[in-house]
Amino acid sequence: EPSDAWDMLEKEAENMAGLGAKYILVHFPYFKEEVDFNTDEIIEEGLKKLSYIQDKYSIKLICEPKLGLNRSGVGIEYLNKFPLDIWEKYNLGLCIDIGDYIIATEDKILNYIEKWKKFICEVHLHNVFYSENEYIWTPVHPSQEQEDSSYKVKHIIEALANCNDVTFIFEHTPETNPSKEFVSEGIEWVAKIIDNTHYSHE
Structure with missing residues (x-):
């Protein structure tokens, strides 16, 4: 209830x-x-x-x-x-779950982020892998930017990095069994995107 x-x-x-x-x-x-x-x-x-x-x-x-x-x-x-x-x-603050927003808004996600950027203080960061009727959270990784089977998230991360005092939380579920190296490469990639975004606006 x-x-x-x-x-x-x-x-x-x-x-x-x-x-x-x-x-x-x-x-x-x-x-x-x-x-x-x-x-x-x-x-x-x-x-x-x-x-x-x-x-x-x-x-x-x-x-x-x-x-x-x-x-x-x-x-x-x-x-x-x-x-x-x-x-x-x-x-009240707002958390953007990238996977949910990609599924819900598709290529309009940047419009949604732009409207709410003043209130966005947390991001749940992952990509989406589809398996039959399920969708699975996978780690973000630079290789996905060249894969047709993955969503492109670099421009989304850049937009969210422009929000004031935002925290990125990396998420994934275990079904695809990503290696520690794969996860670490994704984290390093995101860190560089955020650093470059902030540097370009200074």
Whole structure:
């Protein structure tokens, strides 16, 4: 039940604040599928609750929009239509999961990043590998920029690196069994992209 979820989040915020955690990541907004009611009202109602919890326990909450059922990107689309000035009132950060955003927005991802860059403070970084009806998170790697089977993410990383005070978190699931060398090469590649992006703007 939604009310139970909010109660659990508040208890978690209280516990984590007591442990000295810097922030809590919340999957929000989340819509399983397309709806026929006013999503702006639903999103703002959630923002009010999140902001209340954030202020009450003095712990930062970061919102990560997620795909719905069957890779539905409607939640990410509903967020993108949400007014920036209303979001700003609630002082909540935003996490961009590159895989979810690529699936939801395809080649329009930079437009979404540009709109929300003021609030983006965390990035979950990986590529996407499709296996039958599943999608798997794989490490990013420079070789993928030349592969037809992989998404090109360099320009996305460059755009996100221009956000103010953003943290990149590398993610992958174990199904493709990447080597430590492959993962390390990807991390080094991303570090160079970020360094070059910052240097070019100084």
